Amino acid sequence: MEDIKEWLSLPPQYTTFRVNKLKKFDCNTLETYLSTKAPELNTTSLPNYYFLKPDCLVVEQWPVDVKVDKGRKEVIVDALCAAAVLRGAHVFAPGVVGMPTNCQLDEMVDIYGDIDGQCKRGLKVTFQGRKLFVGTGVLKMLRRDLFDNGVQPSLLQAFIIAMDKTRQKVEKLKENCIKQGVTCVTAYAFDSTKCCSNDSKNIDSGPPFPPNSFDKVLLDAPCSGLGQRPQLNNKMTPKMLESYKVVQRKLMKAAVDVLKEGGTLVYSTCTVTIDENEGLVQWTLENFPCLRLVPAEPLLGGPGLSGSGLNDDQRVMVQRFGPEVDNLRLAEPIYRDSIGFFIAKFTKSH
Missing domain, CATH: 3.40.50.150 (Vaccinia Virus protein VP39)
Structure with a gap:
């Protein structure tokens, strides 16, 4: 039991991506993108990446010499969002629960996860509860847009029918199908x-x-x-x-x-x-x-x-x-x- 508890508390060392074979994938584009991120992490090394299967891309963790300069202001996110950040995700609006009032667009900020879920949504001052530093990022949305405007959580060709009882998930699936050029999926909220x-x-x-x-x-x-x-x-x-x-x-x-x-x-x-x-x-x-x-x-x-x-x-x-x-x-x-x-x-x- 202790082994699985420890395993669950750590982020995976590998991130896998399903590559859309309907579109062209250029490894040079990926390498260029990683190269642009390396200076931000104060490293000259890039993470290893390779194809495990023709449509399965694996990107390993960044090398251990990565060093991120911390910002001066804290943005608090919920625990689910924090876990996603540790797996390499961006922070999206529904996950943010607290942000200072004096933040500026494109400012470097520190991201902390609210471990116990005690941060009141819309908090403007420094959160004093139990929190975990999960990363540093560039702010792309101000708190007035987050809180004041009501942002809330929230071949052979097959014919595929998809169902989910949550209408919001179904609409998101439809958007992704359009974005990826997939035309064989019909989705229902049911x-x-x-x-x-x-x-x-x-x-x-x-x-x-x-x-x-x-x-x-x-x-x-x-x-x-x-x-x-x-x-x-x-x-x-x-x-x-x-x-x-x-x-x-x-x-x-x-x-x-x-x-x-x-x-x-x-x-x-x-x-x-x-x-x-x-x-x-x-x-x-x-x-x-x-x-x-x-x-x-x-x-x-x-x-x-x-x-x-x-x-x-x-x-x-x-x-x-x-x-x-x-x-x-x-x-x-x-x-x-x-x-x-x-x-x-x-x-x-x-």
Whole structure:
């Protein structure tokens, strides 16, 4: 338990990017961009980068000699935003909770994460609570734009239907598809637990859909998110943890119903709990005899956890990305230093 707690508290050493093969990718552009950032970090060295797969770019951490000059003013962000910064993300408006009144555009500021979630949104003075320095950056938005204007958190071509019950996420997905030149995705804001209905005749009119409608289903289930690294502040309670598997089971039933016979179902989470991962696989196999567990290839992560309810033949078919070393299938270090997540794959028989 202590090993996984320590692992979860650290940012990954590797950042992976999915490269859009519909567009040209120029490594020279990436290298030029990194070169422009090196002086800001007071280094002449660049991070290593390489392609793990044709569409999977890996960028390692900057060399250890990096030194960032700190600013004179503090910007406070929530713990989730701080964790994202430690993984290399920019700070976006919804994550900012406190900023001095006298900041100027393009000014260098220090970013601190509010570890305990105690900073009152819109704070103007120095935050005295528990905080963690996560980086330095250039300010691109003033506090009046953040707080006074009400900014709040918030081939073969396939035909893809995407669903999420949150309309804002669906709109963002549509924007990204347009930006990336993807034209084969239709997205709906809909409760996926209710996506199957015997009264529906076809898929053209949107959800709910008739049974046996789809060749493939990806169930990227809502989960406790305990694989996100680093974990700077976690207020998850046992009751909250129990609630996720209830929703996941409802979603799994709906996914099985809309999947065609002979089709493929992939289940994934970004968490490390047994109940939401191996436990969900065990429950699925017990309740849906039509499903068969198959290897979630390519097998890059480690096997499922021992003692989780799956036998060795089943454990070796799923993938768990975490710090564990299991001789059943040894994962390379790069796959043990990602965020924590899980993948299982099923096929549906007649």
